[in-house]
Amino acid sequence: MVFAMMEDKWNFDEWAQSYDEDVKQENWIHKDYKKVLKLVAEKAKGIVVDIGCGTGNILRVIKCEQYIGVEPSGEMRRVFKEKWGFEPVNGHFLDILLPAETADTVITTYAFHHVPDGEKENAIKEMLRVLKHDGKIVIGDVMFESEEEKRRIGEEDGIAGEIEDEYFATVEHLREICERLGLEFTFEQINRYVWIAEMKRTTR
Numbered sequence: 001m002v003f004a005m006m007e008d009k010w011n012f013d014e015w016a017q018s019y020d021e022d023v024k025q026e027n028w029i030h031k032d033y034k035k036v037l038k039l040v041a042e043k044a045k046g047i048v049v050d051i052g053c054g055t056g057n058i059l060r061v062i063k064c065e066q067y068i069g070v071e072p073s074g075e076m077r078r079v080f081k082e083k084w085g086f087e088p089v090n091g092h093f094l095d096i097l098l099p100a101e102t103a104d105t106v107i108t109t110y111a112f113h114h115v116p117d118g119e120k121e122n123a124i125k126e127m128l129r130v131l132k133h134d135g136k137i138v139i140g141d142v143m144f145e146s147e148e149e150k151r152r153i154g155e156e157d158g159i160a161g162e163i164e165d166e167y168f169a170t171v172e173h174l175r176e177i178c179e180r181l182g183l184e185f186t187f188e189q190i191n192r193y194v195w196i197a198e199m200k201r202t203t204r
C-alpha cells in the first residue's frame, strides 16, 4: 500500500494549495529555493525520475529527455496536474512503483527529509533499483554535517524545534550508507542549511 510508510503529520494534502506561495517566502528551509532547483536540474539528464515532486516546480528549469514525477500526496498530484497537464506516479521513497532501470537520473528536492533515518538506506536502495546502471542520484535538501552540527545550528538559529520535527540527514550518515553500498559520492554545501548530494555506482 502506497501510503504505508508515509507519515501524514506534515499534512501534505492540505499544504498543496499554498505550497507554491510558501516557498516564495524563502524561510530558512527554502532559502535559495529557486537556485537549488536550478542546480539540481542542471545535474539531471536523460530520463529523470523526481521523488516527492510536489507541485513540480523543477519543471520550470529542467531540460531532459523525459520527466517522471513520483508523489504520494493526492492533492500535490492534483495541483501538479493542474499546472503541467500530466500526473505524477502515486509512489514514495520506499516503493517508487516504476520498473527497474528506468532512469538516467533520480532526483529529489526538499523531500528526502521526510524519510526517517532508519529508512534512508532502504530509500537509497529503492532509488538505485529504478536507476540505470550508469545513472546518478541527486538529492537537494536541508542536511547537516553531523548530529553535533545539527544541534549547534538549531540552537544558534533558534530553530531546534523545527529541526527536531523533521528527519534531516547528516552528511556523516549518508557517507556511511554510500560506503556500505559501494557508491561514489560528493556533497556540496549550497548555504548554511542546504546541501546537494550526488551518488552513483562505482565504475572500478
Ligand SMILES: C[S@@+](CC[C@H](N)C(=O)[O-])C[C@H]1O[C@@H](n2cnc3c(N)ncnc32)[C@H](O)[C@@H]1O
Binding pocket: 005, 006, 007, 012, 051, 052, 053, 054, 055, 056, 057, 070, 071, 072, 073, 076, 091, 092, 093, 094, 108, 109, 110, 111, 114, 115
Ligand atoms: C517540501 S515538498 C517538496 C516538493 C518539491 N520536490 C519541491 O522541491 O518543491 C515535499 C514533498 O515530498 C512528499 N513526500 C513526503 N513524504 C514522502 C515520501 N516518503 N516519499 C516520497 N515523497 C514524499 C510530500 O508529499 C511533498 O510533496
